[in-house]
Amino acid sequence: MKLDRPDLTSSSSASMPSAHGAASAHGGHGALSGAALVPSLQPGISLNRKDFTSDQEVRWCPGCGDYAILATMQGFLPELGLRRENIVFVSGIGCSSRFPYYLDTYGLHSIHGRAPSIATGLVTARPDLSVWVITGDGDALSIGGNHLIHALRRNVNLTILLFNNEIYGLTKGQYSPTSRQGKVTKSSPLGSVDTPFNPVSLALGAEATFVARTMDSDRAHLSATLRAAAAHRGSALVEIYQNCPIFNDGAFEVLKDRTEAEARIFHLVDGEPVAAGDQVVVRDDMGHLRVVARDDADSDRIVIHDPSSEDTSLAFALSRLSESTLSHVPMGVFRKVNRPAYDDLVRAQVDAAVNQAGGPASDADLDALLAGRDTWIVGG
Amino acid sequence: MSKPVQQLDRVVIRFAGDSGDGMQLTGDRFTSDSAFHGNDLATLPNFPAEIRAPQGTLPGVSSFQLHFADHDVLTPGDEPDVLVAMNPAALKANLRDVPRGATIIVDTDEFSRRNLGKVGYAVSPLEDGTLESFHVHALPLTSMTVDALANYDLSRKDKERAKNMFALGLLSWLYTRPLEATEGFLRSKFATKPEILAANITALHAGVHYGETTEDFAHTYKIAPAVMAPGRYRNVTGNTALAYGLVAGAHQANLALLLGSYPITPASDILHVLSGLKRFGVTTVQAEDEIAGVGIALGASFGGALGVTTTSGPGLALKAETIGLAVSLELPLVVVDVQRGGPSTGLPTKTEQADLLQALFGRNGESPVPVIAPQSPVDCFDAAIEAVRIATAYRTPVILLSDGYLANGSEPWRLPHVDDLPDLTVDFATEPNGTDPDGKPVFHPYLRDPETLARAWAIPGTPGLEHRIGGIEKADVTGVISYDPDNHQRMTDLRDAKVKGIAATIPPIEVDDPTGDARVLVLGWGSTYGPIYAASRVVRRHGMSVARAHLRHLNPFPSNLGEVLRSYDRVIVPEMNLGQLAMLLRAAYLVDITSYTAVRGLPFTAGELADVITEAVLASNPARHSAATEAQK
Known part of the structure; x- marks a missing residue:
């Protein structure tokens, strides 16, 4: 028996509306959600955590932050209400990139740094899939930096989870592009001299339409962030602080202590002041952001979070509050704006061309293409 | 007047x-x-x-x-x-x-x-x-x-x-x-x-x-007009014919074509042509680099499209790791290399055939890839269809080696009828193909077709066939990660046998020897077809016998190739490199090869090859020397 081919060329398919068709069906009222074109489960059917758990033994080190992220993901996925077969996890290389093996969805464990490009091809060919990219700080920001920034600027409909543990784990402990300056590792015995990337700043600079930060151990915040990212149409980049207990243990420890966290984590909530404990973020005369005691703050100057602002400067300024000491760490959604997703635009052009020509190409259409405009006849 | x-x-x-x-x-x-x-x-x-x-x-x-x-x-x-x-x-x-x-x-x-x-x-x-x-x-x-x-x-x-x-x-x-x-x-x-x-x-x-x-x-x-086979003709360049061949191949396979490509001379025209063929369901993604170009193509193939990437030599070098991944994933992928002068940036607008060994071996590990080459601008069309056939039927990356001369050169093309093109329909997997120890139906992504050794192509969106694949060695049949020594041997052997097995579906190499008594064979591949054929005619006009054959499949070779090579006293292989095919033939068949090479960025002239062939014919049969000299007078 032959499977009905996913209709990759035309918007005429009933089971898989094209981006084109679906966009017009929404009549332009707001943007599509991230999984708008992905088939849902039939009413009355729901899946649970076990349905998303593969039969493979999980092989991360004891205490690895990846376990918590995996458990949260397995708990979160049923919430999407999507068909399991229409979810795909694509990863690169590194500890985090083993993630797809442990989820009973479709999965592709690719090569170092290249997951965003492979996922771009997949989602451009298949609007009916919910495609997740799992990557790490070395995979996404070092060897794969080029693919990451281009996926973000194009706004490909992907949810990219960047597990940031500030170290190379799988190669056993060399400094990474997010390792703090001075970090002593196997390959930097006198301390790393590299200036690290701030992944959120980088993503904002790369024209990302959705940028968020969360943490492996905060299940509720991680779930909420995944929810927001999955709902976003276009590239959603989520930086997840993740502990590597073997090579960089405790990198984010101060954020895990309740009292410390209260003073350091500035929760980004749409329409709320950007604050942590008794501190708030204010804008000074020069327009720069500063952290001051709430009691000292001029209420007009307190920064109210607005992730939907088209202007990236506030989100960028917030991303710069993070310091190597982790004294001020904004967490949550920095930016969430609507911009057409790359793959929707690409498909719309193809759909329009196919529709304008009256439907998928026939043999006769192809014969006409081959002949072109200038032909001549030889013989009878 | x-x-x-x-x-x-x-x-x-x-x-x-x-x-x-x-x-x-x-x-x-x-x-x-x-x-x-x-x-x-x-x-x-x-x-x-x-x-x-x-x-x-x-x-x-x-x-x-x-x-x-x-x-x-x-x-x-x-x-x-x-x-x-x-x-x-x-x-x-x-x-x-x-x-x-x-x-x-x-x-x-x-x-x-x-x-x-x-x-x-x-x-x-x-x-x-x-x-x-x-x-x-x-x-x-x-x-x-x-x-x-x-x-x-x-x-x-x-x-x-x-x-x-x-x-x-x-x-x-x-x-x-x-x-x-x-x-x-x-x-x-x-x-x-x-x-x-x-x-x-x-x-x-x-x-x-x-x-x-x-x-x-x-x-x-x-x-006067030439006497040509009756039919409808147009003029076409190699790059256009190649782009049309890819579209026709996808059409015959009933697959959407998705091209991931980074601009590079002399391959860019294929990107240009395909980007104008959206009406044929063709999607083109101009990638951020060569690596992304092939990654995008491979991702599309994982999703059930025909993934294609186009490049020239330097780009093929960059794509090597991803082609290796495609070998491991066993997914269809067509990689077009329009060769130019190398190494490095080399001669971007000039022709050469020096990527043959790169195409065959330019990856880590044992990673066999079928390689085919068109012989003329028009033949780029048929060679592209053949690349699609092999890629889809065997779930493998295929490298198509065109070159700058074919890409930009043009000739009249007797138009094919789409009706006459081969049916390349591929079936995706839809059902579980095995059972687990408890007797429950399961899907084994690396269970192979016994004849082709191709694995099942199960695309996301197919219920019940959810599976994970990757570049780490996989267990035979189940496809789960395996570091088992015997399994790696078996999988390496299977991948090798799969590509070697393609020889069963390619036609034997045909020898053109009008007099039937030639002792010298001229064997070429790719764009040297024209100059070799023209040179053979010159030699024959002078009363000498020479046999001529041309390889389309460089990996695997046609199964009768060894026998053909061994039936001549002398085999001349002209190539626009320093003897890459000659090296392969010596290694594969232990036959002596007279290698004639040049890397001047230009195709051979018929005249220079005629001289080379004449010398070989005379040397192989001194008795003919005087007769030939007479004929030349």
Whole structure:
């Protein structure tokens, strides 16, 4: 028996509306959600955590932050209400990139740094899939930096989870592009001299339409962030602080202590002041952001979070509050704006061309293409 | 007033000028008009990598050679019968290729002291006897063009730019070519610029009128249409034919085509053509780099599309790791390498065949990849379809090795009928294909078809077949990660056997040996087909026997190849590299090979290969030496 081919060329398919068709069906009222074109489960059917758990033994080190992220993901996925077969996890290389093996969805464990490009091809060919990219700080920001920034600027409909543990784990402990300056590792015995990337700043600079930060151990915040990212149409980049207990243990420890966290984590909530404990973020005369005691703050100057602002400067300024000491760490959604997703635009052009020509190409259409405009006849 | 007409059987014309003089366009138009007239033909565009090198200098010279005839044409011609040189640089750069007695047409307006100085002519070669062995027509093409356009409201510069049309008109008159197609072309090209359009058409006709009235040309020439197989024809370049072949292959496989590609000379035209074929369901993604280009293609293949990437040698090097991933994932992928001179940036606009070993072996580990090569511009169409067939049927990356000569060269194409193309329909997996220890139905992504050894292609969206694959070694059948030593041996052997097994579906290599008594075989691959065939004809005309065969499949080889090689005293392999196929043949079959190689960025001439073959034939059979010498007298 032959499977009905996913209709990759035309918007005429009933089971898989094209981006084109679906966009017009929404009549332009707001943007599509991230999984708008992905088939849902039939009413009355729901899946649970076990349905998303593969039969493979999980092989991360004891205490690895990846376990918590995996458990949260397995708990979160049923919430999407999507068909399991229409979810795909694509990863690169590194500890985090083993993630797809442990989820009973479709999965592709690719090569170092290249997951965003492979996922771009997949989602451009298949609007009916919910495609997740799992990557790490070395995979996404070092060897794969080029693919990451281009996926973000194009706004490909992907949810990219960047597990940031500030170290190379799988190669056993060399400094990474997010390792703090001075970090002593196997390959930097006198301390790393590299200036690290701030992944959120980088993503904002790369024209990302959705940028968020969360943490492996905060299940509720991680779930909420995944929810927001999955709902976003276009590239959603989520930086997840993740502990590597073997090579960089405790990198984010101060954020895990309740009292410390209260003073350091500035929760980004749409329409709320950007604050942590008794501190708030204010804008000074020069327009720069500063952290001051709430009691000292001029209420007009307190920064109210607005992730939907088209202007990236506030989100960028917030991303710069993070310091190597982790004294001020904004967490949550920095930016969430609507911009057409790359793959929707690409498909719309193809759909329009196919529709304008009256439907998928026939043999006769192809014969006409081959002949072109200038032909001549030889013989009878 | 008409002049006497002389009948010729073949002519080779080379148009040469500055990069900005429109020589490629002039050549293209003369080609189309000749094709329309019914001549068989072959072309060789030759241009610098720089878009506009300094005007009037040797590095800025661009040329277009066209060989047209009343019989079948195999090469763009060894030597031009006519050289059109639009400036001193074009004359100087091309003169050494022009045989004595040939015709040279120059634009004297450009032979100023300054322009002569730019290329090191102290005295004009038009005056110092340099050209005394040629038929020279020294004509003020530029000023005649400007004069013809006196009534047009255009700048002098714009008027001068129409001089290529004047030259085209003159040559069209000289060789009795029709002008209608070129006029139509100009009308569509300059549809929004009526003044420029009118000026170009006027310049074209002014060239014709000049030919008719001047006493410089005593007669015109006629080259009768070639006897060609009946059918409908068009002219086509290799890159266009290749792009159409990919579309046709996807159409026959009932798959959507998705191209991931980064611009690179001389492959970019395939991207250009495919990006204009959205109506055929073709999606093109211009990637951020070569690696992303192949990654995008592979991702699309994982999703059930036909993933294609196009590149040239440096890009193939960058794609190596992803091609290795495709070998491991066992997914279809078509990788087109339009070879150019290397290493490194090399000669971007010149041709070479030096990526053969890279295509076969340029990856880590044992990673066998089928490799095929087209033999002519038209053959790029069929070779692309064959690449799609192998990629989809065997779930493997396939490398298609075209080259710069095929890419930009053109020839008449007897149009195929889509009805006659092979059916390449592929079935995706839809059902579990195994059971787990408890008897529950499961999907084994690496369970293979017993005949082809291809694994099941189960695409996301198919319920019940959820699975994970990756570049880590997988267990046979189940596809789960496996570090087991015996399993790695087995999987390596299976991947190897799968690619070797393709030989069962490719035709045996055919030998062309009209007399049946040849002791010397000339074996080629790729774009050397034309020069080798033409050289063999020359040798045979001199009474000698030579056998000729051409390889399309470079991996795996046709199964009868060893037997064929061993049945000749001597095997000559001409290649535009330093002997890569020769090395493969020696290793695979333990036969001696006479390797003849050149890497000059240009195709072989039939003449040089005829000399090589003649020498080998004489050496292999001294008794024939005297007979052959007699025949040559």
